[in-house]
Amino acid sequence: MLFVAEEPVSTHRLSEALEVTQGQIEQALEALTQHYRKRGLQLQRMDGRVQLTTAPEAAPYVERFLGLEARVHLSQAALEALAIVAYRQPITRPEVEAIRGVGSDSVLRTLLSAGLIDRVGRADAVGRPFLYGTTPEFLQHFGLQSLDELPPLEQFEEDAKMVRKSS
Numbered sequence: 001m002l003f004v005a006e007e008p009v010s011t012h013r014l015s016e017a018l019e020v021t022q023g024q025i026e027q028a029l030e031a032l033t034q035h036y037r038k039r040g041l042q043l044q045r046m047d048g049r050v051q052l053t054t055a056p057e058a059a060p061y062v063e064r065f066l067g068l069e070a071r072v073h074l075s076q077a078a079l080e081a082l083a084i085v086a087y088r089q090p091i092t093r094p095e096v097e098a099i100r101g102v103g104s105d106s107v108l109r110t111l112l113s114a115g116l117i118d119r120v121g122r123a124d125a126v127g128r129p130f131l132y133g134t135t136p137e138f139l140q141h142f143g144l145q146s147l148d149e150l151p152p153l154e155q156f157e158e159d160a161k162m163v164r165k166s167s
Contacts, residue, residue, distance in 0.1 A: 002032075008049035008136055033145075044139050045146040051136055056143030074114075081107045082116060086138070087153055090120050090131035108132065116141060 001014055015025045029050060033043045040058035044051045054062050074082065081104050084096050096104045111117040120133040139145065 002043075002050065002052040005051065008044070008046060008051040010049050012048075014050075042145055044136060044144075046134075046136055046139060049136075053136075053140050056140075074110075075107075077102075077104075077107050078110055082111055082134075082138070085111070085117050085132050086134050086147070086150060089133035090123075091133075092123050092125070092129040092131055094129060096132070 001009065001017060011022055011025045011029070015022050018025070020028075029043060036042055036052075036055075040055050042053055042055045044053045077100075080100060081096055084099050085091055088095065088099075093104060093108055096108065108117070112119075115135055115137040117132050117138065118135050119130045121131040122128040123131055134147070139147070144150070
């Protein structure tokens, strides 16, 4: 099923299609994760959906074989905005700008065009601004199987304190 799916599939849809329980699907997905671990593939999970993708270590070979452009290179500003979206999603542009302290419209457009973030809804606030969240491409770009693999935010706060003390 995962080989023929064009996009991430919910575990509920898999259980309906295969006429098995959600628990059986989870067991099968865990077995597949272990099976593919050293075979150049991985199961990627996001928001209750699962997708079979190329493992990060195999990506350069696949890109070369398919003649794809190199991965997107992101500026420091883009990485900063992307980290904010990843950890605070769903989040609006004004919220990203409040955290960064600078305008972020062009950076968010860059991340949208790279497919690393997407509009996931609208906030219930004045003007109904877009809410942004990361995409499965974000996970693939950074070699993550799920958002749970992001380092804890506290780790960055501790590192920042250490940098400030040493300067």
